[in-house]
Amino acid sequence: MALQKENILIVDDDIDILELLQRHLKSMDYHTYKAVSVKEALYILKDTYIDLLITDIQMPEVDGLQLVKFANEHYPEMPKLVVTGYPSVDGALEVMKSGVIDYLSKPFTKDELKKSIEKAFKQGPQSQKKKPILPHVVNNNQTEMVGASEAFSAVTNIIERVKDNKATVIIKGESGTGKELVARSIHYSGKFSRAPFIAVNCGAIPENLQEAELFGYMKGAFTGANENRNGFFQAAQGGTLFLDEIGTASLAVQTKLLRALQEKEITKVGSQKAEKVDIRIIAATNADLLEDIKNKNFREDLYYRLTVVEITVPPLRERKSDIPLLVEKFLRKYGVEYKDRLLRMSLEALQVLERYHWPGNIRELENIVQRAVIMSDGLIDVKDLPDFLKFQIEFPQNGFLTLKAMEKEYVQRVLEHTKGNKTKAAKILQIDRKTLRDKLN
Incomplete structure (x- = not known):
């Protein structure tokens, strides 16, 4: 069974030190989060379960000691380490009094860092109590779902009900709605989270290889089978197998999947011996499987085996109130990755x-948020968004506009954007100035 890595948050305004710490920690098999300021660290602490905090002291605006004090108040059971390039006896005493486990002076060796971390986990609490999850965040060490809408809450309520059992789940929704995130949340928020989670895109596997990839094969079973090999089912033993785009599975594979669900056993390609499996199956699709059943492309008995629990992930247009929260999440992610700092977006x-x-x-x-972060030099504004977003027409709730009225509103909106500059407006509309003048008249 795979062991879950500890999450370590490292905070330092020196990017080189951050990168060095991250390399050391990854080589020790820890999972790391980076922050270049106390402000950024607070965002991460708010939404992420952290096992150990490592912070510098001397930082602009708010120093690391304030972060330690904040962590003591809000996460008292989380162990803390301090690193600093400005050591002093008085400073060390103040830091140790604040409740940190150890104090490292720069430069330090990898071995010194390792010993301090081991000391922190040994002297700190053996099992940190997980902080309450905010209403708008479903978060764990592997995934983060964000939302506050009723549609989002309906999904998270089902996740809470199925996370601690191995009932088969099918997740439906349009492409890009986050079906795999839902699957990961079911797995990693429940009691089987330390077992493997194996994600398989059925549509990415050639039809003639699907059976071998899923169930494994024996040496000599087909040309190129030069050794015995396990499949995705064996890899997910004890945990969760996520089958994305299940509608693309061949009928032959569907028959084997049905047997795996019914009998809890599989047979490798080229073998006569059945193997018992203990896994949870979560399937996902953006296709209409009932229509596929009518067209004889999907087995009806498999469909009902898969739909013990059904989750429909709503499209973003049906949960627009979640957009600010999602934007904040992506700004934090790409702001740190591309600009080494947190960015904000204007209300407009x-x-x-x-x-x-x-x-x-x-x-x-x-x-789009990722592109905006790249294009922006600071506060992300309308100018940093793609043109097709800037000149949208919002239809009234009680009906549609006529083509003439829609054209009029659009031209007016473009003129407002150009502050009455007809040359710029004509260029955006891709018409000449005379045509624009005629339309205005």
């Missing part, structure tokens, strides 16, 4: 995002 830009209908759902929103 956020309103533009809330008006859009999001055919690509959360994946499209993430891509």
Whole structure:
């Protein structure tokens, strides 16, 4: 059974030190989070379960000692280490009095860091109590789902009910809605979280290889089978096997999946011996499987075996109140990755995002925020968004506009954007100035 890695948050305004610490910690098999300021560290602590805090002391604006004091108040059972490039006797005494386990002076060796971490986990609490999860966050060490809408709450309520059992689950929803995140949340928030989670995109496996990849094969079973090999079912033993795009599985594989669900056993390609498996199956699809059943492309008996519990993930257009929270999450992610700091978005830009209908759902929103972070030099504003978002027309709730009225509103909106500059407006509209003048008349 795979052991869950400890989460360590490292805080330092020196990027080189952060990178060095991260390399050392990864080589020790820890999972790391980085923050270049106390402010950024607070965002991570708010939404992430952290096993150990390692922080510098001398930092701009708010220093590391204030972070330690904050952590003592809000996460008293989380062990803390301090590193500093400005050691002093008085400073060390003050830090140790604040409740940290150890105090390291820069430069330090990897072995010194390792000993301090081991000391922290040994002297700190053996099992840290997990902090209460905020209403708008479903968070754990492997995934983070964010939302506050009723549609989002309906999904998280089902996750809470199924996380501690191995009932088969099917997740339905449009592409980009976060179906794999839901599957990961079911697995990692429950009592089987230390067991493997294996994600398989059935649509990415050629049809003639699906059976061998899922169930494994014996040496000589087919050309190229030069050794005995386990499949994804064996890899997920004791844990969860997530089958994405289940509708693309071949009929032959569907028959074997049905047997695996009914009998809790599988047979490798080229073998006559059945093997018992103890796993939870979570399947996902953006296709209409009932229509596939009518067209004889999907087995009806397998469909009902898979739908013990059904979760429908709503499209983003049906949970627009979650957009600000999702934007905050992606700004934190890409701001740190690309700009080494937290970025913010203007209210006007956020309103533009809330008006859009999001055919690509959360994946499209993430891509647009990622692009905006790259294009922006500071506060992300409307100018940093793609042009197709800037000039949207918001239809009234009680009906549709006529084509003429829609054109008029659009031209007016473009003119407002250009502050009455007809040359710029004509360029955006891709018409000449005479045509624009005729339309205005």
